[in-house]
Amino acid sequence: MADQFVELLGTAPVSVDGGKLTFVRGSLCTMLSIWKDRYDRSAFSWMVYTDYTGLRDRMDDFGGVGIRIDHPTPTGDASPSSIPPAACYPWPAGSAPLAPEIAAGVTRYGPASLHFVRDSHDLGLLLLADTHVHREGVWSFTSANSGPARLAQAILLARQCGDQELERAAVTKLRNRGEEPVAPYPDYLFRQAVADWSRQYAKATGIDLSDLAKLKRKRPQYPEIP
Structure with missing residues (x-):
């Protein structure tokens, strides 16, 4: 076969x-x-x-x-x-x-x-697609409920590759969607889900995503747009 x-x-x-x-x-x-x-x-x-x-x-x-x-x-x-x-x-x-x-x-x-x-940049954009x-x-394939995980992966990929354009697109989307709830959990925000995934990815890869982890706070500080 x-x-x-x-x-x-x-x-x-x-x-x-x-x-x-x-x-x-x-x-x-x-x-x-x-x-x-x-x-x-x-x-x-x-x-x-x-x-x-x-x-x-x-x-x-x-x-x-x-x-x-x-x-x-x-x-x-x-x-x-x-x-x-x-x-x-x-x-x-x-x-x-x-x-x-x-x-x-x-x-x-x-x-x-x-x-x-x-290429890797295109992969990052596909991860960011709605x-x-x-x-x-x-x-x-792009499922709606995987959005936070895919965005965290896009930033991870951008930092691994030094792709500022990709990271800029990811952070812009994060800022735009950060306060939206993640279905089906009305009290769980998009930025909080990104923070949770980023902690796991940082631990697995050793890549610094500590700024994303701060998004779990009640008064979050969003990453700067590079």
């Missing part, structure tokens, strides 16, 4: 481990995962995840600093989902090739998914 995907993608991975194909571009690591359904072993699906290599090991407990890229189902449905796509493709019997419609989907959406994230970002028929 993995060999067929590699041929259809037209790009050689740096490694193949079962159903996991790993590709590296600059500071980004992209993994295409193929898996069988837990209950129906005759069905499978695939998805793509891109993260920043420089924080991968230290942020492993949080899934890295990255974004999931989804593609339409065989029915053509392109509705973003809050959960990974369901296994919806028939697993080929024996050594049979993938069905033509499945192969066409891999050829159409695979390369677009692998190259969806352009909604799913669509490009070339595929899209980045």
